[in-house]
Amino acid sequence: MNEKVDVLIIGAGASGAAMAWSLADTRMRILCLDQGDWQNTSDFPSNGRDWEARLTEDFALSPNRRRLSADYPVNDDDSPIKISNFNGVGGGTILYAGHYPRLHPSDFRVRSLDGVADDWPIDYETLEPFFALNDRMMGVASLAGDPAYPEKDQVMGPIPLGRTGQVLGKALNDLGWHWWPSDAAIATREYEGRAPCINLGQCGSGCAQGAKGTTDLTYWPEAQRARVEIRPRCRVSRIETGPDGMATGAHYFDADGKEHFQPAEIVILACNGIGTPRLLLNSASGRFPNGLANSSGLVGRNLMLHPYAQIRGHFDQPMDGHRGSPICIWSHEFYETEAARGFVRGYCYQFSRGMGPVRTATTGMADGLLPWGEDHHDAFRRLFGHSAGMLAICEDLPEEHNRVTLDPDLKDANGIPAPKISYRLSENSRLMLDHSVERGVKILKAAGARDITTRAPLPYAGWHLMGTARMGTDPERSVVNEWGRSHDVKNLFIVDGSVFVTSGGVNPTSTIQAVALYVADQIKTRLYELFD
Amino acid sequence: MTQTMTDQAETPPFDDNDGTLLAIVGHMIPASARHGVPGADDPAIYADILRSVGRDRQALAEALAAVETRAGAGFAALSRAEQAAVLQEFRADEPALASVIEAVTARCYYRDDRVMASIGIEVRPPFPEGYAVEEGDLSLLDPVRARGPIWRAP
Numbered sequence: 025m026n027e028k029v030d031v032l033i034i035g036a037g038a039s040g041a042a043m044a045w046s047l048a049d050t051r052m053r054i055l056c057l058d059q060g061d062w063q064n065t066s067d068f069p070s071n072g073r074d075w076e077a078r079l080t081e082d083f084a085l086s087p088n089r090r091r092l093s094a095d096y097p098v099n100d101d102d103s104p105i106k107i108s109n110f111n112g113v114g115g116g117t118i119l120y121a122g123h124y125p126r127l128h129p130s131d132f133r134v135r136s137l138d139g140v141a142d143d144w145p146i147d148y149e150t151l152e153p154f155f156a157l158n159d160r161m162m163g164v165a166s167l168a169g170d171p172a173y174p175e176k177d178q179v180m181g182p183i184p185l186g187r188t189g190q191v192l193g194k195a196l197n198d199l200g201w202h203w204w205p206s207d208a209a210i211a212t213r214e215y216e217g218r219a220p221c222i223n224l225g226q227c228g229s230g231c232a233q234g235a236k237g238t239t240d241l242t243y244w245p246e247a248q249r250a251r252v253e254i255r256p257r258c259r260v261s262r263i264e265t266g267p268d269g270m271a272t273g274a275h276y277f278d279a280d281g282k283e284h285f286q287p288a289e290i291v292i293l294a295c296n297g298i299g300t301p302r303l304l305l306n307s308a309s310g311r312f313p314n315g316l317a318n319s320s321g322l323v324g325r326n327l328m329l330h331p332y333a334q335i336r337g338h339f340d341q342p343m344d345g346h347r348g349s350p351i352c353i354w355s356h357e358f359y360e361t362e363a364a365r366g367f368v369r370g371y372c373y374q375f376s377r378g379m380g381p382v383r384t385a386t387t388g389m390a391d392g393l394l395p396w397g398e399d400h401h402d403a404f405r406r407l408f409g410h411s412a413g414m415l416a417i418c419e420d421l422p423e424e425h426n427r428v429t430l431d432p433d434l435k436d437a438n439g440i441p442a443p444k445i446s447y448r449l450s451e452n453s454r455l456m457l458d459h460s461v462e463r464g465v466k467i468l469k470a471a472g473a474r475d476i477t478t479r480a481p482l483p484y485a486g487w488h489l490m491g492t493a494r495m496g497t498d499p500e501r502s503v504v505n506e507w508g509r510s511h512d513v514k515n516l517f518i519v520d521g522s523v524f525v526t527s528g529g530v531n532p533t534s535t536i537q538a539v540a541l542y543v544a545d546q547i548k549t550r551l552y553e554l555f556d
Numbered sequence: 557m558t559q560t561m562t563d564q565a566e567t568p569p570f571d572d573n574d575g576t577l578l579a580i581v582g583h584m585i586p587a588s589a590r591h592g593v594p595g596a597d598d599p600a601i602y603a604d605i606l607r608s609v610g611r612d613r614q615a616l617a618e619a620l621a622a623v624e625t626r627a628g629a630g631f632a633a634l635s636r637a638e639q640a641a642v643l644q645e646f647r648a649d650e651p652a653l654a655s656v657i658e659a660v661t662a663r664c665y666y667r668d669d670r671v672m673a674s675i676g677i678e679v680r681p682p683f684p685e686g687y688a689v690e691e692g693d694l695s696l697l698d699p700v701r702a703r704g705p706i707w708r709a710p
């Protein structure tokens with residue numbers, strides 16, 4: 025049997041890494057298990073001529089398409105938004121765009137402000153020091169002074185506006201709407217051993233330059249130096265509990281399919297908004313028949329995915345094309361509730377540069393802009409290098425029927441039941457998507473775009489996984505307390521996107537990591553009364 | 557149902573014995589003397605397509621079978637005009653299957669040296685050279701600054 029550790033973290037992604045690094049200074053014995061492996065930057069697609077083809081092969085967004093040994097299947101047939109993720113050291117940060125907004129102060133108070141969902145038990149002010157610390161650890165590029173946020177420090181200068189940012193920025197100025205260079209976890213200069221961004225444009229399939237802030241390059245090396253152990257290619261099947269109802273450790277399969285038990289004093293889940301409820305539901309026992317930490321019945325419920333709208337157009341002048349970090353600027357003009365719009369809460373836009381030749385061709389043909397036959401070539405040359413557009417990220421309000429359960433039939437390669445997603449778009453989300461499409465088209469027209477295409481909801485964009493083990497002070501209405509500890513199992517913590525009470529209308533990773541650092545700080549502060 | 561997930565990506569080339577795929581890709585992206593580019597049915601590009609079908613193997617087989625069914629007797633044996641008519645119907649009625657053929661074709665066509673040179677993209681992978689992107693004029697933000705804070709205090 026494995027030797028007992030003080031802290032067992034499951035999941036080496038965005039939150040697990042931040043947690044491990046922060047706890048390392050306690051000098052406790054800390055072990056992290058992840059079902060995936062370390063990544064090698066020289067294996068990333070942008071090293072080869074087949075870089076775009078691999079985006080739909082071994083670097084596909086959906087685990088059901090990728091089907092690598094690190095992956096587990098997800099039954100998302102019953103959802104208009106399909107799940108995407110990455111399994112391995114670094115987790116989703118390996119594939120993320122590094123677009124790095126924080127939730128807004130108002131996001132933590134939606135019940136008080138707008139009478140919907142619930143307030144968080146913590147607020148922006150509580151998280152502020154952890155946002156700042158995380159920005160330094162991840163290496164965030166930004167331009168200080170964004171009027172959409174309370175003041176925040178600039179760690180390094182922003183990513184380039186490029187032609188896209190300037191053309192669309194001018195259009196937003198004409199309309200009198202907010203915009204700003206995006207905060208991005210992308211090094212724009214040499215930073216803590218990371219080389220600066222060289223505009224490969226391939227953030228979405230791993231950064232071969234190592235400029236993007238992925239936790240295998242940021243938190244993990246520091247955590248390892250502080251003697252945290254990471255054991256890759258170990259897939260946890262269930263968490264075990266003792267007669268006193270406390271977690272005793274976890275069962276896992278190693279790379280050879282051999283089963284082990286890892287005993288621990290404290291168990292911390294960081295498997296993301298789908299992996300975590302899956303594991304808790306798979307850990308049902310005589311004492312916890314509905315799954316572990318699930319006396320509220322809320323494990324797996326309130327899944328929030330951020331419905332996305334995509335609005336793209338083409339310009340007569342050349343734009344940035346596939347060069348440069350895909351996202352360049354954002355607009356928070358429509359972030360807050362305005363009753364006249366007919367929906368509550370709001371969304372932000374992230375504006376994106378162009379696409380490589382293969383994606384230009386496949387999306388152009390799918391959108392009917394690119395014919396088969398003789399005319400293909402002229403039409404292609406009008407599109408390629410001339411496109412730009414935006415994604416709208418809509419706040420997804422929590423609804424209990426949107427949920428993760430266990431699929432009765434589907435299992436992963438180790439025979440562990442796979443998650444099943446049941447998700448419906450709410451009327452509020454539909455109205456918000458429509459609003460964002462209409463305003464997005466207006467922005468593109470103001471910028472002089474032609475051949476505008478829209479998609480809403482964007483089907484493959486289920487990459488923000490939140491809400492399935494929410495935090496709160498009431499054990500009947502939440503899974504973990506206001507500092508991340510399970511109400512039911514006093515040595516079990518959750519730190520990934522599952523604990524989000526509401527989703528905000530921005531990408532979540534900055535906030536996920538700030539919450540993880542905050543929970544780690546709470547653990548350290550309360551170490552001697554942790555299980556009271 | 558247990559899903560086995562493997563890292564082993566190498567698969568044998570796609571079997572296009574009756575030449576259906578070859579004929580279709582030639583219709584999709586024909587050679588152009590004006591642009592100085594080969595068609596997707598160029599031998600080197602076609603061979604790359606067959607080698608690179610990857611995860612689309614089953615979907616591609618389905619798509620080709622759907623074209624064959626529409627063609628009646630042997631798509632490759634039809635006249636060019638008849639083929640074009642079948643394909644037009646196929647694309648209109650079965651866009652999802654058509655998009656599979658588009659994807660496997662475009663992935664290889666647009667990485668061919670001759671094609672890349674013609675569309676004005678450097679014939680190389682993005683890394684390690686990277687690309688240049690204009691920094692841009694941050695004074696464009698003056699009107700945004702002038703408006704003052706827009707965040708909502710809770």
Ligand SMILES: Cc1cc2nc3c(=O)[nH]c(=O)nc-3n(C[C@H](O)[C@H](O)[C@H](O)COP(=O)(O)OP(=O)(O)OC[C@H]3O[C@@H](n4cnc5c(N)ncnc54)[C@H](O)[C@@H]3O)c2cc1C
Pocket residue numbers: 034035036037038039040057058059060085108109110111112113114115116117119120121122123124125228258259260261294295296297299300303487488489519520521522531532533534536
């Ligand atoms: C294509 C894409 C683009 C994105 N772009 C952005 C962006 O621009 N900005 C942004 O803020 N966010 C973005 N995201 C989302 C971002 O990646 C996630 O929010 C973030 O990684 C979530 O962190 P996490 O710690 O909750 O989980 P993850 O980072 O997903 O980590 C979970 C880890 O747990 C491991 N795990 C799960 N189950 C088990 C098990 N049973 N046993 C062992 N290990 C297990 C997994 O292998 C994984 O490594 C993007 C995501 C994707 C996929």
Ligand code: SF4
Pocket residue numbers: 210211220221222223224225226227228230231232233234235236348349350
């Ligand atoms: S654009 Fe910059 S951060 Fe993104 S992959 Fe390229 S080098 Fe890395």
